[in-house]
Structures are given as C-alpha cells and as structure tokens.
Amino acid sequence: MSSVAPTAGERSQLVERIRYWLPAVVVFAIGIVTWQWVLPDLMHVEAYVLPRFSDVATALWDERVQLVRGAWITFKEAVGGLVIGSAIAFVSALVLARWRPFGDALMPYMIAANAIPIIAFAPITNAWFGLLSPWSKITIAAVLCYFPVLVNSLRGLTSVKPESIELMRSYAASETSTFLRVRIPNSLPYVFTALKVASVLAMIGAVVGDYFGGSTESLGVVILSSVALSRFEISWAAILIASIMGIALYGTIALVERFVLSWHPSVQRRAT
Amino acid sequence: MSGPAVVSLKGVSKVFGKGGVTALQGIDLEVERGEFVSLIGPSGCGKSTLLRIVGDIVEPTGGDVAVNGKPARRARLDRDYGIVFQAPVLYDWRTVAKNIALPLEMLDLDRSKRAKRVDEMLDLVELTGFEKHHPWQLSGGMQQRVSIARALSFSPALLLMDEPFGALDEMTRERLNMELLRIWAETGSTVIFVTHSISEAVFLSTRVVVMSARPGRITSVVPIDLAQPRTYETREDARFFELVTQVREQLHATGADEVEETLAHDEGAS
Numbered sequence: 001m002s003s004v005a006p007t008a009g010e011r012s013q014l015v016e017r018i019r020y021w022l023p024a025v026v027v028f029a030i031g032i033v034t035w036q037w038v039l040p041d042l043m044h045v046e047a048y049v050l051p052r053f054s055d056v057a058t059a060l061w062d063e064r065v066q067l068v069r070g071a072w073i074t075f076k077e078a079v080g081g082l083v084i085g086s087a088i089a090f091v092s093a094l095v096l097a098r099w100r101p102f103g104d105a106l107m108p109y110m111i112a113a114n115a116i117p118i119i120a121f122a123p124i125t126n127a128w129f130g131l132l133s134p135w136s137k138i139t140i141a142a143v144l145c146y147f148p149v150l151v152n153s154l155r156g157l158t159s160v161k162p163e164s165i166e167l168m169r170s171y172a173a174s175e176t177s178t179f180l181r182v183r184i185p186n187s188l189p190y191v192f193t194a195l196k197v198a199s200v201l202a203m204i205g206a207v208v209g210d211y212f213g214g215s216t217e218s219l220g221v222v223i224l225s226s227v228a229l230s231r232f233e234i235s236w237a238a239i240l241i242a243s244i245m246g247i248a249l250y251g252t253i254a255l256v257e258r259f260v261l262s263w264h265p266s267v268q269r270r271a272t
Numbered sequence: 273m274s275g276p277a278v279v280s281l282k283g284v285s286k287v288f289g290k291g292g293v294t295a296l297q298g299i300d301l302e303v304e305r306g307e308f309v310s311l312i313g314p315s316g317c318g319k320s321t322l323l324r325i326v327g328d329i330v331e332p333t334g335g336d337v338a339v340n341g342k343p344a345r346r347a348r349l350d351r352d353y354g355i356v357f358q359a360p361v362l363y364d365w366r367t368v369a370k371n372i373a374l375p376l377e378m379l380d381l382d383r384s385k386r387a388k389r390v391d392e393m394l395d396l397v398e399l400t401g402f403e404k405h406h407p408w409q410l411s412g413g414m415q416q417r418v419s420i421a422r423a424l425s426f427s428p429a430l431l432l433m434d435e436p437f438g439a440l441d442e443m444t445r446e447r448l449n450m451e452l453l454r455i456w457a458e459t460g461s462t463v464i465f466v467t468h469s470i471s472e473a474v475f476l477s478t479r480v481v482v483m484s485a486r487p488g489r490i491t492s493v494v495p496i497d498l499a500q501p502r503t504y505e506t507r508e509d510a511r512f513f514e515l516v517t518q519v520r521e522q523l524h525a526t527g528a529d530e531v532e533e534t535l536a537h538d539e540g541a542s
Contacts, residue, residue: 163359166355166357167357169328169329169348170348170353171351177378185365263364263365263367263406265408
C-alpha cells in the first residue's frame, strides 16, 4: 500500500471492483428513474398507489422529526424483541440438546408452533400488557424470533460428528466442557444464519405490532395515520425508513458474524 | 517386560441391539508394553468396535477389559490413552496449535507448559510454522499429523489408532507410516492400530491380529519378526513378502474375500 502512483496490479483490482459493482449501480439507477418518471408519467400510476420518488424524498425531509422519533421507538421494540427472543431460544436449544429425550419429545410441537401466524396474536398481547406498553410489541417480535433461532441452534448443537464427541469422551470431558468446546462453537454458524432471519422478522413484528396500539408516535402509527389522511408519500417515507432499519440490523449481525466466525472457511476465503 | 499387560481382554463380546448383530465374540488378547499390534480383518469384523471397547467409548456386552491393570472406564478417566480416528476430527474453530493443546487444556496444564509441549509436538510431526493455520487450510496428510500430535501431546502410554491413514493416498500413507514408527520408537508408547491394509499391518507391527467377520473373532495372531527399525528397504525384504503372504492366507482362511466381495457389491448397489 504505497501513496505513489497505483501499480498495474492495484489498478486492475480497481477495475475489478468497478466491474463487480457496476450492474448493481445500474439496476439502482433504473429503479429510481422508473419510480420517478416511468410509472407516474408513462404508465399513469396514481399517487395513492405509489407516489413519485421525489415526493417521498420531500416527505422524508419535511417529516424528519416525526419519522426519526417514530423510527427510534420501533427500532427499540425490534431490537428488544430480537435480543430477548433469540437469547431465550438459544438457552432453550441448550436445554433441549443437553437432555435429548426431552428435546425429542418437544421438537414436533416446536416445529408445529413455528407454523403459527404469530402476528395474529398482536391484538391479544395488547390485552396482556396494556394498550400503551411497548412490551406487547417486544413480545410479538421476540416470539417471531424464537422459533427460527431455536430450531437452527438445536441443529447446530446436535449436528456434531460422533467422533468429535468420542474424542471428548476419551479425554474424560464433562458434559459442560463438551458443550463449551465442541457443541457451542459448532452451532455458531447456524445461530448466525438464524439471527439474520430473525432480525428481519423482528422488524416486521415491531411495525405490525405498532398497528394495534402502543405509543402514538411509533413508526407503525405514522404509517397508519398518514394513510388515513391520504398522505401516502409520508407512509412510503416511513416504510423506506423501516426498510433501512431492517437492513442496518441485518448488516450489523452479518458484521458481528464475520468477527465471531473469523475462523470459518467461508469468512476467511472471502477475506483473501 | 514383566508387570501387567497394557491391554488385557478376556472373553470380550459385543452385541448391538437386543438380540441383534453379534459384532464381537470371545475376544482374548494381551498387549505388552511397547508393542505395536495391528488389528486386521474384513469390513464388519468389529475391529473398530474392539478398539473403542479398549478406549471405553463403546461398552462390551460381556467379558473383561483391563487397561494398565485397571478397568477400561478407570483408564479412560485417568486419560491413559490417546486416540486417532480415520477422519482427523480437528475443530475448525481452533488453530493447529490449539487443536494440539486440547487434551492439555483438559488436563488443566498451565499456558506456558502447554505452549512448550505444543512446540515439541509440532516439531515431532514436522509441522512447525503451521501453528496459526486452521485445519481446513492443511492437506489431508497434514491434518492427520495434527491429530496424531494431539493424541501424543499428553504422553499417553497407549495410542489407539482407527485406520488413521485409510483416507490418504499411497505416497502420503507410506511417509506417515515411517513417521509413526519414528514417533513410536522415540516415545516408547504402545500402539493398537486398526487397518485393512495387509502390507501396512506387516510393515508397522510387532504382531498382527487377524480377525474374521460375523461374528467378529480373532482367528490368528502373526508375530512380525522383521528387524527394527523398519526402513523403506523393509518393504523389499523377502521376509516382508513371506509375512504379507502369511497374513493374506490367514485372512482368506477366514473367508474374508467372500465378505469383501459382498460388501463391495453392497456398496456398488447403494
């Protein structure tokens, strides 16, 4: 890495980079152009269906105070739900992996429970925690995160080569030691895959939870009330913010994953 | 050398499942200190199961197992043996050095002693410079050397090896055979070695135990009187060929080829 003129190798690397990102940039540009001009002007898509991009961008700026305040409330609900739901799920997975007959007995129900449309409970959780409590929404987000994290963690904890366990047995290792040294490290790639899925679910849970009550300033309520007032550009601006938060949450987990799983072949190959 | 045998098996049997397959029947075997004993036989003769019984990883259905004069379970809890599997069984999240240090960690050895021992082991298996690598960055042969280093790191008196070189190419295998013999001579340990290669068994061992399948039994024991230390020339020795022939005939007498053929057929069909 010298500060003088780039070498041929560095330049070709730059070209390589541009070539890699160019298609994505082109798609982005086409998307914006379509949103701004093609849909409203050429295809006569009405503003209540999809407002023009520049209108959404203006709303984003004009309503920034309201949007940021709402986003912060909803973001806290999503992160709270993600952390609580995933933590309980991982602990459950540890218990089920440690006492297998117990796990085998419960697993079918866990998988069945995974199919429950948890969102359907949103109005009911308000009855549990009170209409204004953030906990109803945190609960929805947490329950949504619970099952994918549980199922994946359990798979990671139990899909260990028999010889790995035999080896620990040959060292007269305790059950705890086997978990710490073999099962838990083995589960981490599975856990992170589940956390990334869960981060998206947590965001959905928090926004949809907003629709049924809680703070009147949350992002979900902003969406709901702007639709009621036919201010669709504000609704879209809020949705855009919710998406950005979702991506940020996902990205953060992916970053932590790269750090924690620095030993993993997939991470190291990407780095070199 | 007098004193109790390192491994003493009396009438050991193993049945899998209730009234199921008899994997082993009436196994009697004594292994003295410093011996290199190979178990050879067709697939399904229970040689790997027998090794696991010695290591108290599998419990026998009947018979007595003593390791260093103790019940097998006591010997395992005392960490009397090191084990090497056919697959290297290294932990991807640990570096080479930390994989080798695993048993030392289990023994609660302090950090500096651990580091010193790991360096010695890396030197022994000629992998100095690779301590910071992760297992998947190494070739199959190097991975298996790491797993041998790990098994030897805490100086167990007994080394149990379950087809450790079975998945390697012929060249690597012969080189690791030489390395293993050098390590065996240097450490003075006792080795029980499972293989299905006749020449490997003859080349390495002081005694070859021939087993038959269904049920798994010991059909004969062939003492190997080739001169020590064994060298690359050993494989060209007339006596080497005689012994290979002798072991092969013993194997054939058990109907091993028939079993191998049916197994090969089964595998081809699946």
